[in-house]
Amino acid sequence: MNWDTYINQFKNYLKLERSLSKNSIEAYIHDIVKLKQFVDMSNLQVSPMQITSVHLQDFLEYINELGMTPHTQARVLSGIKAFYKYLMFDELIDKDPTALIEGPKLGRKLPDTLSYHEIELLLEAIDHSTPEGQRNRAMLEVLYSSGLRVSELIDLRLTNVYEDVGFLRIIGKGNKERLVPIGRDALKYLKIYTKEVRIHLNIASGHENYVFLNRRGKKLTRVMVFTIIKNLAEKIGMKKNISPHTFRHSFATHLIEGGADLRAVQEMLGHESITTTEIYTHLDRDYLRQVIQEFHPRS
Structure with missing residues (x-):
């Protein structure tokens, strides 16, 4: 069997068994394809089972010379390691x-964050006189209040919003469930949207349970959420390059700056490892001297 066959088998494994x-x-597949391309370019004529550590070292040197950042190199290597763990698991190699x-040795790249003032400017720039504006306000309030991934936001179901206790049931990566608190303001705008705007939509079949819908009554796409945020940033003249993930970064940073425990933030973000959460601990020493009364500005 050739590379493409094994890559397809790995793809099915990730989909069916790893979910x-x-x-x-x-x-993952892009990372393996990069290795395959290197093998083809180098005329090595080896199958995945014949790859050695020497081949892999040569490959890593090659992508380093291409100018890939250490973080990108590390991610590619992680994908290749997962591929070979699969081959071991399937007993195709011993x-x-x-x-x-x-x-490569990695330094921690600090993610872009928004100050609370910048968050407020973005939220206040929304035109609340339109149904879409009411939806966007609720959507961004939820995004910032609960630190959701964009995929988790667009997949949020009405049946997973527990207004009485102030929690959202989130289905995250690998179909893992977690309960995330939703702030008072976010819950207020979410109720306005669902009770006064969403009920007037002609909802498409199969989309009845999704919270955030477009004009055609279908759930929002990732691209639409990105576009809404980019347009708001342009509207207020913000120079930062922001995305839905910026709200997630800001949620985590503001909580930690407020004194929240790392493991509590880890739980809310749905991170597997606490080291993933530690990237958000880039605290300004002057800021730490201030008295912080609440963990989250909009709680």
């Missing part, structure tokens, strides 16, 4: 060539 999202699967391969 990964489409985006995660595509990221020795993992990635076992002794070390990734």
Whole structure:
């Protein structure tokens, strides 16, 4: 069997047995394809089972010379390691060539965040006189209040909003469930949207339970959420390059700046490892001197 056959088998494994999202699967496959392309370019004429640690070292040197950042190199290596773990799992190989391969040394890249003032400016720039504006206000309030991924936001179901206790039931990566608190303001705008705007939509079949819908009564797409945020940033003249994930970064940072426990934030974000959460601890020392009365500005 050739590379493409094994790559397709790995893709099916990620989808059926690991239950990964489409985006995660595509990221893994792109990493393996890069290795395949290197093998073809180098005329190595080896199958995945014949790859050695020497081949992998040469590959890593190659992508480094291409100018890939250490973070990108580390991500590519992570995908390749997952591929060979699968081959081991399926007993197609008896020795993992990635076992002794070390990734590049990484410095922590600080994610872009918005100040609370910037969050307010964006929210207040929304035109509340339109149905879409009411929806957008509720959507961004929820995004910032609960630190959701954009995929979790657009997949949010009405039946997973527990207004009485102030929690959302979120289905995250790998179909893992978690309960996330929703702030008072976010819940207020969400109720306005669902009770006064959403009920007037002609909802498409199969989309009845999704919270956030477009004009055609279908659930919003990732691209639409990105576009809404980009347009708001342009409207207020914001120079930062922001996205839905910026709200998630800001949610985590503001909580930690407010003194919230890392493990509590880890739980709300749905992170597997606490080291993933520690990237948000880039605290301004002057800011720490201030008296912080609440963990989250809009709680």
